[in-house]
Amino acid sequence: xxxxxxxxxxxxxxxxxxxxxxxxxxxxxxxxxxxxxxxxxxxxxxxxxxxxxxxxxxxxxxxxxxxxxxxxxxxxxxxxxxxxxxxxxxxxxxxxxxxxxxxxxxxxxxxxxxxx
Amino acid sequence: xxxxxxxxxxxxxxxxxxxxxxxxxxxxxxxxxxxxxxxxxxxxxxxxxxxxxxxxxxxxxxxxxxxxxxxxxxxxxxxxxxxxxxxxxxxxxxxxxxxxxxxxxxxxxxxxxxxxxxxxxxxxxxxxxxxxxxxxxxxxxxxxxxxxxxxxxxxxxxxxxxxxxxxxxxxxxxxxxxxxxxxxxxxxxxxxxxxxxxxxxxxxxxxxxxxxxxxxxxxxxxxxxxxxxxxxxxxxxxxxxxxxxxxxxxxxxxxxxxxxxxxxxxxxxxxxxxxxxxxxxxxxxxxxxxxxxxxxxxxxxxxxxxxxxxxxxxxxxxxxxxxxxxxxxxxxxxxxxxxxxxxxxxxxxx
Numbered sequence: 001x002x003x004x005x006x007x008x009x010x011x012x013x014x015x016x017x018x019x020x021x022x023x024x025x026x027x028x029x030x031x032x033x034x035x036x037x038x039x040x041x042x043x044x045x046x047x048x049x050x051x052x053x054x055x056x057x058x059x060x061x062x063x064x065x066x067x068x069x070x071x072x073x074x075x076x077x078x079x080x081x082x083x084x085x086x087x088x089x090x091x092x093x094x095x096x097x098x099x100x101x102x103x104x105x106x107x108x109x110x111x112x113x114x115x116x
Numbered sequence: 117x118x119x120x121x122x123x124x125x126x127x128x129x130x131x132x133x134x135x136x137x138x139x140x141x142x143x144x145x146x147x148x149x150x151x152x153x154x155x156x157x158x159x160x161x162x163x164x165x166x167x168x169x170x171x172x173x174x175x176x177x178x179x180x181x182x183x184x185x186x187x188x189x190x191x192x193x194x195x196x197x198x199x200x201x202x203x204x205x206x207x208x209x210x211x212x213x214x215x216x217x218x219x220x221x222x223x224x225x226x227x228x229x230x231x232x233x234x235x236x237x238x239x240x241x242x243x244x245x246x247x248x249x250x251x252x253x254x255x256x257x258x259x260x261x262x263x264x265x266x267x268x269x270x271x272x273x274x275x276x277x278x279x280x281x282x283x284x285x286x287x288x289x290x291x292x293x294x295x296x297x298x299x300x301x302x303x304x305x306x307x308x309x310x311x312x313x314x315x316x317x318x319x320x321x322x323x324x325x326x327x328x329x330x331x332x333x334x335x336x337x338x339x340x341x342x343x344x345x346x347x348x349x350x351x352x353x354x355x356x357x358x359x360x361x362x363x364x365x366x367x368x369x370x371x372x373x374x375x376x377x378x379x380x381x382x383x384x385x386x387x388x389x390x391x392x393x394x395x396x397x398x399x400x401x402x403x404x405x406x407x408x409x410x411x412x413x414x415x416x417x418x419x420x421x422x423x424x425x426x427x428x429x430x431x432x433x434x435x436x437x438x439x440x441x442x443x444x445x446x447x448x449x450x451x452x453x454x455x456x457x458x459x460x461x462x463x464x465x466x
Contacts, residue, residue, distance in 0.1 A: 010268065
């Protein structure tokens with residue numbers, strides 16, 4: 001889940017090059033709809049969309065926690081603080097990564113979450 | 117005779133002198149004793165003109181005050197143990213009409229008050245700049261994430277022998293530099309100090325270890341003056357601030373080693389205890405113009421630095437309720453880092 005296409009595009013393409021199937025949601029409702037109709041091993045979510053003061057990433061994390069407990073969640077954020085990290089880890093996130101983050105590091109965590 | 121509870125005087129964080137109608141001191145608060153530099157000499161029974169100097173003619177002014185009158189004035193008092201002090205003095209006739217039987221002299225250290233006012237103004241300006249910087253830093257991270265991702269992808273998808281591979285790598289290097297700069301800027305507005313009681317020597321050890329990892333051989337000498345209480349600070353933040361001062365001292369160059377002297381200090385007005393880490397170098401010294409800007413973000417005299425080290429150190433120290441003082445002359449500059457001692461001075465360490 002990422003509302004900035006310029007951020008989402010290289011990440012999707014990078015993961016696709018590594019033979020992973022990737023769907024992209026621009027907002028929370030779209031992400032929840034995708035989760036309802038497909039089964040995903042890993043979700044990568046931006047913590048805060050569109051510069052809002054709301055934490056859609058934590059909402060999605062909580063949604064996944066309740067509805068798809070097998071799915072692992074990696075959060076990305078431009079608003080990194082130790083408090084946000086602690087909150088996300090308490091809800092079961094695999095990691096909270098500070099933006100900008102290299103695609104290599106994100107994909108490494110994805111494969112770690114897949115147990116590969 | 118005007119009566120004033122003795123116990124109240126002992127606790128008064130105020131420079132207060134009570135005199136009788138002959139302008140002789142009948143009560144004096146501890147802070148007033150310190151301000152007037154008369155700690156070792158008895159003050160009671162002495163005339164105000166002896167304490168403040170005859171040229172101010174305080175006795176004459178008091179004699180002309182009627183009950184309830186108030187007179188404010190500014191005067192300079194010479195002191196044996198320190199520089200002259202500019203005082204704001206309020207004279208109040210307490211009772212007895214024209215033949216008032218007692219007067220109160222309320223003293224304020226104007227130099228110190230002006231400094232506090234200037235510090236407040238500076239922090240206010242800095243505070244609003246920091247909010248802008250912090251907001252800007254956050255909104256820059258998203259476009260930066262896009263540039264990093266696109267450059268990384270570009271580098272990956274270019275043919276191995278492409279002449280543009282180097283360009284993609286240069287973009288990646290620039291992104292790393294901007295990222296580092298943003299991270300540094302955000303350190304100017306530190307939050308979430310987790311204060312615990314710590315041995316001051318633990319902070320010195322942490323700071324020197326971190327420095328030795330960066331610059332092998334850079335080892336300051338450490339002198340401890342007397343028994344030290346523990347300090348109540350966030351360990352990581354305090355180590356980072358002290359480390360910045362030590363690194364700054366090594367950067368200053370000059371003959372002779374960098375020295376750290378650790379001692380205890382009490383603030384007379386607030387009765388709070390501090391541990392002072394005096395970091396001394398023997399470099400050329402800092403001139404007045406530089407001194408005024410020393411803690412301003414992005415101020416540096418070195419072409420290869422961004423000038424955030426001391427600004428971040430000060431922000432971290434303020435977050436931990438401490439302060440940094442600077443005393444510089446050619447061949448000897450001392451940065452005094454004052455960190456609050458633990459409450460009640462428990463955990464004293466010999």
